[in-house]
Amino acid sequence: MKIVVATTAGFCMGVRRAVDMVLDVSNLSQEPIYTYGPLIHNPQVLEMLEEKKIFRIDKIPKKGTGVVLIRAHGVPPEDQNELKNAGFTVINATCPRVVRVQVIINKYAKRGYSTVIVGDEKHPEVVGLLGYAKGNGHAVTSMAKFLELPKFKNCVVVAQTTQNTVFYDEIKAWCKINATHYKIFDTICGSTEKRQTEIRELANENDAVIVVGGKQSGNTKRLAQIASQTGKPVSHIEDASQIEDETLFSAESIAITAGASTPSWIINDAVRKIERNIQKQHFSKTFLFISRDFLLKTNIMAATGAGFLTYACSMLQGIGPELNHALIAMLYVLSMQILNNLLTIKSDKYNHPQRATFYKKNKIFLQALAIISGATGLYLSFITGALSFIILLVMSLLGLSYNLKIIPLKSRKSQITRIKDIPGSKTILITFAWGTVTCLLPAVSxxxxxxxVIVVFLFATGLVFARTVFFDVLAIQGDRITGKETLPILLGEKRSFNIIKYVLIFDICIILLTFFTDLLVNSAFFLAFIPLIMLLLIRFFKKNNLISGVHQEFIIECSFLVTGLLTAVIQLLM
Ligand code: SF4
Structure with a gap:
């Protein structure tokens, strides 16, 4: 059975912008923060906002203080003025594409044109748009309703940005024949159009469709409608808990899409649950899946990767295989990653709900595992040498203090009290820590x-950096909510991918260049395949969809195992 995730699934630009804006305000402002109406139509996001003490107001009070954020759908201009007059600071997060429709309506309404909006008059975006029509606006949801309208002398026709493209095309076609003087604008958002086209195609190509998103969300409901029109079974779920097994068991292939207001963590969770359900059909696959899942959740996979990478780094430097160093790296990574996951159960609730549940359930076992592995790693470094011990101790203390309030600096604009709060700190610290244990410790002893050492350190940290930034991009929405300072949050997804690309290209170049020197062992240039494969994999995942599933995580984590294995094969052959 195959799962295909639509490349267009999840937050659109406007929703992402509005969510980012409200989270930015919440991180910087001490004042009460409100959204005027629900920020987006997704119950999980609204619950998350309430947890962050961002409340919604549905009616404008006579007097008020604090910040009010206008959602992506926009509001009538009178409401904005009323909010300001009541004493609120208004932040307008209306999507620029909705603003464009507001501007069109306003411009023509001022010239006395009537306005026809193809959309649901109760939908907040349409309510907002009607506010710009100077009392001469009409919303229609069907051809019959449109034909009931009088023929206007001057009229502008627009569509709700998430309207069904096929329906709007019918209206446009009718106007072109019967009301040629009407001014018609293409206002359906490109992202909506792409999403609808993609689900139509995917529904035709696959046996069943799962649409993930709020039951109140108009654009999500429309996706389900479009998929149903193909005659395939369609299940509209709000989150993974609503997945019905029968839909899965009878299908050979399932397409998954999500509305513009569905956060990535909910899609990730649904994909993981479907993957798990599919694997349950076959015992061998179940066993493989559960093992892979367990190795990933417990970080044994990442730790083993660190051990293999240490072996590769040592061999590249001509040190020879030393089990001690591979074990130190494994134990350090295992201990730090588990502790980090234990301390970030809250953000995992968004990014990786199943891992959060696993860590909650097995807290004592995992705490013990982290302490024992950390202590054993320190003991092994102690018997290796005083300098190795000191370096590992410093790295361990740095890792442990990551989430603790140790920095006294705190001002109104800067909330930095922990290493965690420093922009990009998580990504940089993990990369540096891995580079230290996999490359520097063997070199020091x-x-x-x-x-x-410098060349191998750059090579190893380049690979770790690419892996870490890739995972950080997958977790960007949950990390933003919980205030984790990763590089993708600081720079954005696009720049982060560019940086991954340049770092991996740099890795390929330095390893190839060593061929012309005697800095590393002769066969080192073969390892240029690893950053090349990582580059291709990350490009492939990015192109298909940035949804985090067990397969993706497993494949990326495997790159370090492959690095170690490739080194071993080269050593045997040379
Ligand atoms: S669907 Fe399009 S118009 Fe609507 S909020 Fe998203 S990006 Fe903006």
Missing amino acids: NQSDLLP
Whole structure:
């Protein structure tokens, strides 16, 4: 059975912008924060906002204080003025594409034109748009209603940005024949159009469709409608808990899409649950899936990868295989990653709900595992040498203090009290820590020459950086909510992907360049395949969809195992 996730599933630009704006205000402002109406039509996001003490107001009070954010759908101009007059600071998060429709209506309404909006008059976006029509606006949801309208002398026709494209095309076609003087504008948002086209195609190509998103969300409901028109079974769910197994068991392939207001963590969770349900059909696959899932959740997979990477780094420097160092790296990574997951159960609730549940359920076992592995790693470094021990101790203390309030600096604009609060700190710290245990510790205890150490350190940290930033991009929405400062949050997804690309290209170049020097062992240039494969994989995942599933995580984590194995094969053959 195959799962295909629509590349257009999840937050659109306007919704993402509105959610980012409200979270930014909440991180910087001490004043009460409200949204005027629900920020978006998604119950989980609204629940998350309430947890962050961002409340909604549905009626404008006579007097008020604090910040009010206008949602992506926009509001009538009178409401904005009323909010300001009541004493609120108004932040307008109306989507720029909705603003464009407001501007069109306003411009023509001022010239005395009537306005026809193809959309649901009760939908907040349409309510807002009607506010610009100077009392001469009409909303229609069917051809019959449109034909009931009088023939206007001057009229502008627009569509709700999430309207069904096929229906709007019918209206446009009618106007072109019967009301040629009407001014018609293409106002359906490109993102809506793409989403609808994609689900139509996916529904035709697959046996069943799952649409993820709020039951109140107009655009999500429309996706379900469009998929149903193909005659395929369609299930509209709000989250993974509503997935019905029968839909899955009878289908050979399932297409998954999500509305513009569905956050990625809900889609991720649904994909993971479907993957799990599919694997349950076959015992061998179930066993494989559960094992993979367990290795990923417990971080044993990441820790093993660190061990293999240490082996590769040592061999590249000509140190030779030393089990001690591979074990130190494994134990350090295992301990730090588990502790980090234990401390961030709250953000995992958004990014990885199943992992959060797993950590809650097995808290004592995992705490013990983290402490024992951390202590064993320190003991092994102690018997390796005093300098190794000191370096590992410092790295461990740095890792442990990551979430603790240790920085006294705090001002109205800057909320930095922990290493965690420093922009980009998570990504940089993980990369540096891995580079230290996989490359620097073996080099220190073997007193390697500086130049080869620098080259291998750059190579290893380049791979770790790419892996970490990729996972951070997958978790960007949950991290934003919980205030984690990752590089993708600081720079945005696009720039983060560009940086991954340049870092991996740099990795390929430095390894290839060593072929012309005697800095590393002769066969080192073969390892240029690893950053190349990572580059291609990340490009592939990015192109298909940035949804985090067990397969993606497993494949990326495997790159370090492959690095170690490839090194071993090269050593055997050379
Ligand atoms: S669907 Fe389009 S118009 Fe509507 S909020 Fe999203 S990006 Fe903006």
